[in-house]
Amino acid sequence: MDGGRFAVKRTVGEKVVVEADIFTDGHEVLAGRLLYRKEGEGDWTEAALEPLVNDRWQGEFPVAELGRYLYTLEAWIDAFETWRRFLGKKIEAGQGVSVELEIGAELIRAAGRRAEGAEAQRLAEWADSLAGAKSQTRAAALALDPELALLMARHPDRRLATTYGRDLAVVVEPERARFSAWYEMFPRSCAVEPGRPGTFKDCQARLPYVARMGFDVLYLPPIHPIGLTGRKGPNNSPAAAPDDPGSPWAIGSAEGGHKAIHPQLGDLEDFRRLRERARELGLEIALDLAFQCSPDHPWVREHPDWFRRRPDGTVQYAENPPKKYEDIYPLDFDTQDRAGLWAELRSVVLFWIEQGVRIFRVDNPHTKPFAFWEWLIEGLKKEHPELIFLAEAFTRPKVMYRLAKAGFSQSYTYFAWRNAKWELTRYFKELTQTDVREFFRPNLWPNTPDILTEYLQTGGRPAFMARLVLAATLGSSYGIYGPAFELGEGRAREFGGEEYLDSEKYQIRNWDLDRPDSLKDFIARINRIRRENPALQSNRNLCFHEVDNERLICYSKRTKDGSNVILVVVNLDPHHSHTGWLNLKLEELGLTGETNFQVHDLLGEARFIWSGPRNYVELNPGLVPAHVFAVRKRLRTERDFDYYL
Amino acid sequence: MDGGRFAVKRTVGEKVVVEADIFTDGHEVLAGRLLYRKEGEGDWTEAALEPLVNDRWQGEFPVAELGRYLYTLEAWIDAFETWRRFLGKKIEAGQGVSVELEIGAELIRAAGRRAEGAEAQRLAEWADSLAGAKSQTRAAALALDPELALLMARHPDRRLATTYGRDLAVVVEPERARFSAWYEMFPRSCAVEPGRPGTFKDCQARLPYVARMGFDVLYLPPIHPIGLTGRKGPNNSPAAAPDDPGSPWAIGSAEGGHKAIHPQLGDLEDFRRLRERARELGLEIALDLAFQCSPDHPWVREHPDWFRRRPDGTVQYAENPPKKYEDIYPLDFDTQDRAGLWAELRSVVLFWIEQGVRIFRVDNPHTKPFAFWEWLIEGLKKEHPELIFLAEAFTRPKVMYRLAKAGFSQSYTYFAWRNAKWELTRYFKELTQTDVREFFRPNLWPNTPDILTEYLQTGGRPAFMARLVLAATLGSSYGIYGPAFELGEGRAREFGGEEYLDSEKYQIRNWDLDRPDSLKDFIARINRIRRENPALQSNRNLCFHEVDNERLICYSKRTKDGSNVILVVVNLDPHHSHTGWLNLKLEELGLTGETNFQVHDLLGEARFIWSGPRNYVELNPGLVPAHVFAVRKRLRTERDFDYYL
Numbered sequence A, B: 001m002d003g004g005r006f007a008v009k010r011t012v013g014e015k016v017v018v019e020a021d022i023f024t025d026g027h028e029v030l031a032g033r034l035l036y037r038k039e040g041e042g043d044w045t046e047a048a049l050e051p052l053v054n055d056r057w058q059g060e061f062p063v064a065e066l067g068r069y070l071y072t073l074e075a076w077i078d079a080f081e082t083w084r085r086f087l088g089k090k091i092e093a094g095q096g097v098s099v100e101l102e103i104g105a106e107l108i109r110a111a112g113r114r115a116e117g118a119e120a121q122r123l124a125e126w127a128d129s130l131a132g133a134k135s136q137t138r139a140a141a142l143a144l145d146p147e148l149a150l151l152m153a154r155h156p157d158r159r160l161a162t163t164y165g166r167d168l169a170v171v172v173e174p175e176r177a178r179f180s181a182w183y184e185m186f187p188r189s190c191a192v193e194p195g196r197p198g199t200f201k202d203c204q205a206r207l208p209y210v211a212r213m214g215f216d217v218l219y220l221p222p223i224h225p226i227g228l229t230g231r232k233g234p235n236n237s238p239a240a241a242p243d244d245p246g247s248p249w250a251i252g253s254a255e256g257g258h259k260a261i262h263p264q265l266g267d268l269e270d271f272r273r274l275r276e277r278a279r280e281l282g283l284e285i286a287l288d289l290a291f292q293c294s295p296d297h298p299w300v301r302e303h304p305d306w307f308r309r310r311p312d313g314t315v316q317y318a319e320n321p322p323k324k325y326e327d328i329y330p331l332d333f334d335t336q337d338r339a340g341l342w343a344e345l346r347s348v349v350l351f352w353i354e355q356g357v358r359i360f361r362v363d364n365p366h367t368k369p370f371a372f373w374e375w376l377i378e379g380l381k382k383e384h385p386e387l388i389f390l391a392e393a394f395t396r397p398k399v400m401y402r403l404a405k406a407g408f409s410q411s412y413t414y415f416a417w418r419n420a421k422w423e424l425t426r427y428f429k430e431l432t433q434t435d436v437r438e439f440f441r442p443n444l445w446p447n448t449p450d451i452l453t454e455y456l457q458t459g460g461r462p463a464f465m466a467r468l469v470l471a472a473t474l475g476s477s478y479g480i481y482g483p484a485f486e487l488g489e490g491r492a493r494e495f496g497g498e499e500y501l502d503s504e505k506y507q508i509r510n511w512d513l514d515r516p517d518s519l520k521d522f523i524a525r526i527n528r529i530r531r532e533n534p535a536l537q538s539n540r541n542l543c544f545h546e547v548d549n550e551r552l553i554c555y556s557k558r559t560k561d562g563s564n565v566i567l568v569v570v571n572l573d574p575h576h577s578h579t580g581w582l583n584l585k586l587e588e589l590g591l592t593g594e595t596n597f598q599v600h601d602l603l604g605e606a607r608f609i610w611s612g613p614r615n616y617v618e619l620n621p622g623l624v625p626a627h628v629f630a631v632r633k634r635l636r637t638e639r640d641f642d643y644y645l
Helices: A079-092 A100-112 A119-132 A136-144 A146-151 A199-214 A268-280 A299-302 A338-354 A369-383 A395-406 A423-434 A456-474 A519-533 B079-092 B100-112 B117-131 B136-142 B148-155 B200-212 B269-281 B296-302 B340-354 B368-384 B397-406 B423-434 B452-472 B520-532
Strands: A010-011 A015-021 A030-038 A045-048 A056-062 A067-077 A167-173 A180-184 A219-221 A284-289 A318-320 A323-325 A359-362 A390-393 A479-482 A543-547 A550-559 A566-573 A579-584 A597-602 A606-609 A614-619 A626-630 B009-013 B014-022 B030-038 B047-048 B056-062 B067-077 B168-173 B179-185 B217-221 B284-289 B319-321 B324-325 B359-362 B388-391 B479-481 B542-546 B554-559 B565-571 B578-581 B596-602 B608-613 B614-619 B627-631
Touching: A015 A030, A030 A056, A030 B479, A056 A067, A067 A219, A067 B388, A079 A100, A079 A136, A100 A119, A100 A136, A100 A146, A119 A136, A119 A146, A180 B030, A199 A219, A199 A268, A199 A519, A199 B388, A219 A359, A268 A626, A268 B100, A284 A338, A338 A369, A369 A395, A369 B030, A390 A395, A423 A456, A423 A543, A423 A550, A423 B217, A456 A519, A456 A550, A456 A566, A456 A626, A479 A519, A479 B368, A550 A579, A550 A614, A566 A614, A606 A614, A614 A626, B014 B030, B014 B067, B030 B056, B047 B056, B056 B067, B079 B100, B079 B136, B079 B148, B100 B136, B117 B136, B117 B148, B117 B608, B136 B148, B136 B179, B200 B217, B200 B269, B200 B520, B217 B359, B269 B284, B340 B368, B368 B397, B423 B452, B423 B542, B423 B554, B452 B520, B452 B554, B452 B565, B452 B627, B554 B578, B554 B614, B565 B614, B608 B614, B614 B627
Parallel strands: A010 A167, A180 A219, A180 A479, A219 A284, A284 A359, A359 A390, B009 B168, B179 B217, B179 B479, B217 B284, B284 B359, B359 B388
Antiparallel strands: A015 A056, A030 A045, A030 A067, A067 A167, A318 A323, A543 A550, A543 A579, A550 A566, A566 A626, A579 A614, A597 A606, A597 A626, B014 B056, B030 B047, B030 B067, B067 B168, B319 B324, B542 B554, B542 B578, B554 B565, B565 B627, B578 B614, B596 B608, B596 B627
């Protein structure tokens, strides 16, 4: 973590395992402690540090509460244990130890002076017995007694202890920061009647549909008034007709800015009711933080200095030639009135926190300063450690990771564009088996309103199913943009692009949720499997297994205690059936080579008896392109039945 | 390097290549510089930093002088280049750029104000031309002119530049720190007549013998008076006879301590003559720094507080039960008189520096504080940057590496115990292909007076030859303890141990240097090959190649410019002939698959025409157990001869 500059991340109830190289010159025995505390609270709590091998030590501590914890290390030369081992070797070699016993008695007396009460007395007595022992055998027994070793370990001489010299931080977040299923939906498309703009009330009526699919975060694109100046029409056409609703990301009009609600959606009261009803159904509402303005945003008038001006006096709109976004003014985070701008943006988040929002999806965080996000998130979390921020950081890898270090709880990833086995394997090893996992929590989206991948455009329903299984089982957090996803919407505006045809970003869509080919039941099943199988609620345990077919990918997840093991096989080819032989890493499944075991397909309910590492699979994408197996170790044998007795 | 706490190492004339991740939020173009300077000297010199890929940047600077260099990085947003690319895209898209040209003219004017003289004027003129350009075509040509880009790059606005925030260090040492061949020899065994203790004069007579073998460092075990108390007899027997010479590492007697010379060897004048004569023959004398005392050392009397006392008033001698070293008193580096002890030890090194010694082999550095070595070596090198310290750090890996970070130029390694192909490959990849190579320079010893490996005990002459080739070609620095090595001394004191029978540590040996089976000519040839082939003078370029026989190991070394390529194959089995097919990584040899090439065995003078990656080898250990090939790319064809014309 850049030498301790940034915090690692955990969720409530997890453990933090700390490893360190601890050594010194010479041959003395060392001892050490892991020190930890909640930030802002008093004394360090101590946890054991135990040597592993090759001067590597390990300790762990629990993080039971939301917020920031600090930890550091302390180690010292353990004079008593050094003496004890030395004595043991001399006795074993049959050498005289009378002087050693004197040295030991003095070490014990000194420990007694550091101790108090009964333990002080016990140590003093022990020292006297040792000094007065009549025979070397008796003295050795006294000196090497494990009870003494334990007692001495409780009162070490730490005056010359070395500390790590830096307090490292852990940010502890709610469980949903680690394990979550997101559903993105445009409220204005929620009306049942075609043509009418949906409202929060329509949105509320849609909640049971979303909840039945098993999601736990409902993410709404910006709900604020939309600017008129430069408004885009359907399919991003530069001229909007009077009825065109415009992009929700062109925030702000005469009706208000980032703290206002689009009048067509309803009012604050409607929003609060929506949020409350959602929570009753297990859904947390996530709002979009898009820190940019339409030219009609009140800030443009009230704070002209928050925007970058061109020599001709106009405000610089967003553009990436040849593309122009005349409906968007970026904020100038380096404005002279930096303090004013930053405080106002913070007050936007606080406003929605007051309305009960706890999860925010942040639009394009990579075009705003890292320092702003660190300041904003760390500051808000002091009062509200339950907040979750998802970074829409579709940018270069190092910038993406830097934003995670700045404090974002979760991040979008490159998942949408990783389709082949080799690239999925390489990417997810990077995310789950390197230091990245300490600070970066992937949230996997097969689609978003901006991203309709070629794979989904060309693969049909099997492609949507395969990508759903991958997203929901490779990652403990994932999300879909619906109803486009469950209805298999695969039509792009133009070949070679990733924009949806008739994108909801620019127009209202009316979706037929009851279409028989909807994936809603399949999604509901996947989400139920995720909830019922703790192995799928973490990413640290991901393990890939070999398959002798490049179109089949196989991986497993397992809880630390081994009580839950999930094995997934996905056919990545949406067009053809594929067969293959798995070569399973049995130890990663908690199995040994000799055992037969059962795999129970939680998608199709089929059960197979497998044996050893090599097992056969066959997946027809026209039916279900994946197996999600629960691995059940114990098979019954003749000895389990009455007739055997 | 522990976050910049320690220096990396280079030798005079090398380059330091620096890589860094440099990025910021947003889409602006960045620029950066690598800054470097000699420590203690004035301003930074700037070197270019160029982007590689994925936000990774690279620069390099030369280290032409001995001593410490510092370097750091600076980077900033390049407003002009950002503008220039943006403008280019707008022009390409056929969009109007009049306002952009105004912005650009102002950027150029500002750069002109930062510049001086002719360049200031040139920039001002350019800005005027741009502002006054009659047509967009003309303006674009002016704005995008590469000459302007170069001029602007010379005057960037660095007011908001970000610096790395830490000055990193490079220690630059003499070439011999990287490329050296050591010979260890007991002076007292140098007399021609059996029985008579050798003197420095005998040693001097032996110099041509050592020089002819091609070594460049002659390392002498301690040359100081040897204590009588607790003196060990032959084969480490606890009781010495009156004539037994004792271990040279039991330093100090009534005749003096670490600054004195053993009277039987000669006097300071003899030593200086030896050193001078050695230097004439290309040999640098290395002395042993063994900071410990015999009980008769003057310090024991003069500074009783420099030694740890036991409750019975005796000094604690060295012991590792059941072993006792009653002839050795360790120094107590944590004594109350730490300043006095450390200063005296420093004065010992300075004393020998005054006698012209520049290389020190340090005995058991891992039993003395890391802080002592850092203080000692860094301090001495301020005045004497030409010093070289070799750490006899036979200890755990992390302690070994920590000593290298503390400043030792070279270190002993685990090479002596790495005999199989898999363990040699793994170990040398760690040493040469990880960060270890930045601070740790291995010095490979197949034997030392303490280490006669089982491989040498059991493998006979072929084993000595194979280990010599491995040491001399796997490592750019290596050493042997002779004449035991070249005479193939393989007799151990006891089976299962590594001590020599009749070890020179405890008795004087008389060696027959003219024995016909001596390896001296073979060694001379190896050392000549090392001198003549720069590829063997560095370790960074080591590359292993596959062989389909576990007893054959194959690796290559290549100079950066590709002008010298050495390919080595060694038969690790001293008892049997082995054959195998190599699978060469041709690109690592600077070859392409189609080319035929010649390999010229520099040991046996045989030449082979090879083709492609797969080539056959056959090595009979009874003859020579290794090939050391020079790879010669160019083969002559019909077009090279007259009759073709």
